[in-house]
Amino acid sequence: MPASPSSSAQAAREALAVRLAHLRQDAGLTGKELSARCGWHPAKTTRIQKAEVQPTDADIRAWCTACGAVDQAEDLIATARAVDSMYVEWRRSHRTGMRKTQEEFYDLYARTGVTRAYVSNVVPGFFQTPAYATALMEAITDFQGTPDDVPEAVAARVARSRFLYEGAHRFVVLMEECVLRYRIGDAETMAGQLRHLLAVMTLPSVSLGIIPFSARRTMWPLEAFYLHDGTRSVVETLTAVVNVVQPRELADYRRAFGELGKSAVHGEAARDLINSAITSIG
16 A cells, blocks of 8 residues: 655655754763754754754754854755655745746656546646646636736646657556546636547657546545656645655556556547547536
């Protein structure tokens, strides 16, 4: 069973906390002595060492100075920033709007050779039509209460589709049948999106499998996740995006993708499911 999607970030926080604790111990300092040198309450030292709070850059510099290990400060700060990027709340990444986040994802896809995507809620961004992306992003912006730059964000998201047509990129997608039935936008928007799926699934760069409602399953439905060359899994939850890089967890996601694929249909059977969903739109 795959681990909790935030566990990679927590494991990394704990590893950073252990490194800081070892610095204190190597310096022969108690928690109270280090706290006094840093000028903060001992409870803060305890929380940092238990990975209950993420130390700031200033905290790490003060800690290293107190331990006589100033030379290690920059490496630890870089580590802390990497940990911070593993679990990022959507409201934080969207604090100035959604465009910047979409551009960052564009850069990730530009570097990825093989993308394996499992979706259980919405069509993946690189398959989305402008109308579908607009309806979805308007709903997200309204829910999160973040700045509205939907037109710019949609343009940045739809730009990812270029990788379907150029370069050596490959996309292997597994989609729950419910994604075909969930109504995002109006009837015209949804029908247009489904017709677009029929078009892109014929591309040589694309393998699209649909998991029917009736499929016998060895793997239960999961949150959407995207495997980038097998070196990173981007997991999308309601409140955050989680970047999984821990090898053990990546192995779990690869295994889950393989199990989910056993329940999927491809080719004509997949097209029949998409056409059925189009017909059902009133």
